[in-house]
Amino acid sequence: MRGPSSSEECGLIELHEVSVTYPGAERPALDHVTLSIVPGRTLALLGPNGSGKSTLARLCNALLLPTSGRVVVDGMSTVDEATLWQIRARVGFVQQNPENQIVGTVVEEDVAFGPENLGVPAHELRSRVDDALGAVGLTGLERREPHLLSEGQKQRLAIAGALALRPAYLVLDEPTAMLDGEGRSDVLAALRRLRAHGVGIVHITHHLEDVIDADAVAVLDEGTVAFSGTPAELLADPQAAETLGVEVPAIVVLAEALREHGVPVPRDAFTAESVAEAVWRS
């Protein structure tokens, strides 16, 4: 996977003082939000239903325009119609339900749909499809009919469809919400690989467990950024995180309770195994 096609352009999605008010709404869905999204890094977006997460996601590739403030993708403003399709090609978007995003009759046709529509020549199409399927671990399933895939495979197919446009950024709105444990860990592994290949990722989720290794976390609350920092900083004060509506993983609460019982559990023990290990060793 590659980043932006011309590397001399400064890569960054910047949201500057962005507000969005939907027609007829009493309060803004987003209220003066400033954030940046960096290639090769994952920004996790947390917050309860209705806090503005999906609104923010839709701003990143000009599916939605701000009521005030600016969204700038690699130097291009999303309100500038002249660069709209460049922005859309650069910022991939994956939604919660994979069923709504699959158009092809077989896997490889589905992945080719986006670049083919943008006029990518046939010889390049093949390598794009192969690269995208490889990145999400679906190599070998090119001729499979999408409805025969597992839910996790379907969601990875949706991600591959976005990747075939060679985006510099990928915005995912609760990509694991519909998946079982196995599908979820496969999708998370695919996202980690993409990050390592330089793709900037915005991962919207309710599950802090899914983004515990994110580079940055922003917590939205009623349209404003209530917290911005790293996952470890967010979890340093579990009570404060809960107050922000963040679902502190039960394992973190367990680790905290064990420390109160005098069991020395390390602060970076975020798995059942590492917590059990700490209890056993103490």
Next chain:
Amino acid sequence: MALVAANLCYTYAAGTAYEVPALLGLDVHLECGDLLVIAGTTGSGKSTLLRLLAGLLRPSSGTVGLDGSPASDRRSRGRAAMVFQNPESQFFAESLLADVSFGPRNLGAQEPARLAADALAAVGLDPDTFGDRSPFTLSGGEARRAAIAGALAMRAPYLLLDEPTAGLDRRGRRDVVLAIGRERHRAGVAVVTHDPEEFLPSATRVLALHAGETAFAGSVDELLANPSPYLEAGLRLPEVVMAQLFARGRGLPVGAMEFEPEAAAARLSHARGTRS
């Protein structure tokens, strides 16, 4: 009075070249007061099972009986209310109250509007605030709860829910779990889920499916005493329970498992103190 399925088998497209056996020899027993958790990974057959219990599919072999009548019989109409996955895609009325009262009105209930208002309140949607709202203006969590209210309003003695908490935030999940829990005083409830974490602490029985067959059937206590078949079916237990299982695997005398982190911490720290 019970919903009983015996030796249930179901094959999709039976008799054609495309036939796929989905369920093989399942037994289910559900009565008032029960919370049956039907767990399984994607494709394990759990949604097919729920449709059979609701009488929406006829079994290839075996039987489903609702209080003595076949589930697909006319006499069983309205006795098992089912909530599908993504029920919010099924709204049709102009107001939430009209939408939720459709079921009871159709079944000829007295005071359908009051049943609808009670059901909305039960899922944490104040009928005074939400009753006149268009169902199409709700947030994801509100819409899911409203759709569940549609099934609650029917006051069916059996409530069958397919992934009722998927995609909800913690508050939404808690509201749904509480609302479902409250129904148990008058109904038998079965919940199909790939992520049974929230439902396990209050479940009376757990049925874990793997490739259409029973991988585990028993009480929660039995599950925690012998979790291997459940875990091997690709299912996970809550992380707090997993930590206790790992500690027990390491040889710590953990004893009975706890779901709550604080109680688990007390048990683990005690186990650590008592080991030889």
